Amino acid sequence: MQFSEDFIWTTGRKMANKIQTPEGLFDIDGLLTDEELEIRGVIRKFVEKRIKPFVADWFESGELPAKELAIELGELGVLGMHLEGYGCAGAGAVAYGLACMELEAGDSGIRSLVSVQGSLAMKAIHAFGSEEQKQHWLPRMATGEVLGCFGLTEPDFGSNPAGMRTRAKRDGDEWVLDGTKMWITNGNIADVAVVWARTDEGIRGFVVPTETPGFSANLVHRKLSLRASVTSELVLDGVRLPAEAVLPGVSSLRGPLTCLNEARFGILFGALGAARDSLEAAIKYGLERVQFDNPIAAYQLTQKKYADMTVEFGKGLLLALQIGRLKEKGTLRPEQVSLGKFNSVRQALAITRECRSILGANGITLEYPVMRHMANLESVYTYEGTHEMHTLVIGEALTGIPAYRI
Numbered sequence: 001m002q003f004s005e006d007f008i009w010t011t012g013r014k015m016a017n018k019i020q021t022p023e024g025l026f027d028i029d030g031l032l033t034d035e036e037l038e039i040r041g042v043i044r045k046f047v048e049k050r051i052k053p054f055v056a057d058w059f060e061s062g063e064l065p066a067k068e069l070a071i072e073l074g075e076l077g078v079l080g081m082h083l084e085g086y087g088c089a090g091a092g093a094v095a096y097g098l099a100c101m102e103l104e105a106g107d108s109g110i111r112s113l114v115s116v117q118g119s120l121a122m123k124a125i126h127a128f129g130s131e132e133q134k135q136h137w138l139p140r141m142a143t144g145e146v147l148g149c150f151g152l153t154e155p156d157f158g159s160n161p162a163g164m165r166t167r168a169k170r171d172g173d174e175w176v177l178d179g180t181k182m183w184i185t186n187g188n189i190a191d192v193a194v195v196w197a198r199t200d201e202g203i204r205g206f207v208v209p210t211e212t213p214g215f216s217a218n219l220v221h222r223k224l225s226l227r228a229s230v231t232s233e234l235v236l237d238g239v240r241l242p243a244e245a246v247l248p249g250v251s252s253l254r255g256p257l258t259c260l261n262e263a264r265f266g267i268l269f270g271a272l273g274a275a276r277d278s279l280e281a282a283i284k285y286g287l288e289r290v291q292f293d294n295p296i297a298a299y300q301l302t303q304k305k306y307a308d309m310t311v312e313f314g315k316g317l318l319l320a321l322q323i324g325r326l327k328e329k330g331t332l333r334p335e336q337v338s339l340g341k342f343n344s345v346r347q348a349l350a351i352t353r354e355c356r357s358i359l360g361a362n363g364i365t366l367e368y369p370v371m372r373h374m375a376n377l378e379s380v381y382t383y384e385g386t387h388e389m390h391t392l393v394i395g396e397a398l399t400g401i402p403a404y405r406i
């Protein structure tokens, strides 16, 4: 949204013609390279054209044309864009973060689709797969022709994946998988599932084509959040896989947690996209909505809300950029990713709630993006490590004491 034209109040008074956007106020663009600005611009345009006009309907119906979108996102080059080789663009960390931010300005569900594909399923194969697995899966996942999902969480083990019950047993040259995974994004539409299971050698990852006998997926219904996203239960009932289905590069929780670092990095930028979109909608609404003969944006209480939210948004984005530059230098530590996810999602949720108040009754509808973002961010607060888990990661970094277990 551009706030550049003169704007006449209904009372006849004229407003200043130099209205700045929240990002503009922080001169964020000055911190970005030409390439990053270009990538951001291309994705912003895609989201304006291909996501924003339709996403309220997808959210309301709980149906996402995910397969179609995956091909378009593949053409855009965002699926696994931060990975090197195998048809991936090898973009920098900040460029990837900005892409997530633009996608989540559309809807967290779209960013989720991209996160799960690129940062979880593709990342697992890229980081821990054999050369054959990489050649076989990654190029088609980068184009969106093959969709992936990532099964770590179980019905009884969410925050504590170390307790997982899903089990893989060797049977001659084969593996047999049994167990249940829960809350799996893209589960029903995936062609391939990366499934983490307990083995005699530790926790290992398996690349499971979803047409394998014994594999099934059940949609999670009646969600009030992430409605423009497919969420599923995965059932593995004697799924028999060849020896080469196991990811050879890791046999501990370090495998899935390494992938989670990537996806959490995307979220710490992404959540700020939902916040920015809400903030822009609330400023636009405040300038147009007249009560007591003036636009509500003219009242000091409303301006305080705008100021408080913009400052938190900008601080969050500066922190995200610092984390992105550390990632590009290769020095980023997991606790710094937790710091970013902790801050961005908490602030984004607070911002969307405050923006909703500015929209009054209109704010509770899907005519505006704000409450949809707010509802989505409740999931974002919980997935990829709950807010409390990231609090404890930060606490451990500061005290040396892990407080996850009593």
Ligand code: TGC
Binding pocket: 111, 112, 113, 115, 116, 152, 153, 158, 159, 160, 161, 162, 185, 252, 253, 254, 255, 257, 258, 260, 261, 263, 334, 383, 384, 385, 386, 389, 393, 404
């Ligand atoms: P701990 O004993 O500390 O560590 C086990 C092994 O993992 C290594 N490690 C890490 N490696 C990479 N990155 C990290 N962030 C790591 N944290 C730990 C560690 O060095 C060790 O390696 P090794 O080689 O010695 O075995 O593990 P713990 O069981 O005490 O874990 C603690 C805790 C709470 C931090 C961890 O369990 C955790 O992060 N829990 C949250 C679970 C979670 O985030 N689940 C997300 C599921 S996926 C999802 O939500 C997708 S949503 C997708 C979407 O739609 O966008």
Ligand code: FAD
Binding pocket: 116, 150, 151, 152, 153, 155, 156, 157, 158, 159, 160, 182, 183, 184, 185, 186, 225, 226, 231, 379, 382, 383, 384, 385, 386, 387, 388, 389, 403, 404, 405
């Ligand atoms: P629990 O772990 O049961 O936590 C419940 C509450 O207890 C939380 O507030 C938590 O912070 C708190 N708590 C737990 N332990 C402690 C402690 N030690 N100290 C203090 N508080 C604690 N998972 C996947 O593997 N793949 C996916 O693709 C995926 N997609 C998802 C999509 C959606 C829309 C959602 C909602 C979830 C998705 N998840 C996915 C699952 C997600 O990662 C888990 O929901 C999350 O890790 C939390 O697990 P839980 O829901 O079982 O909550």
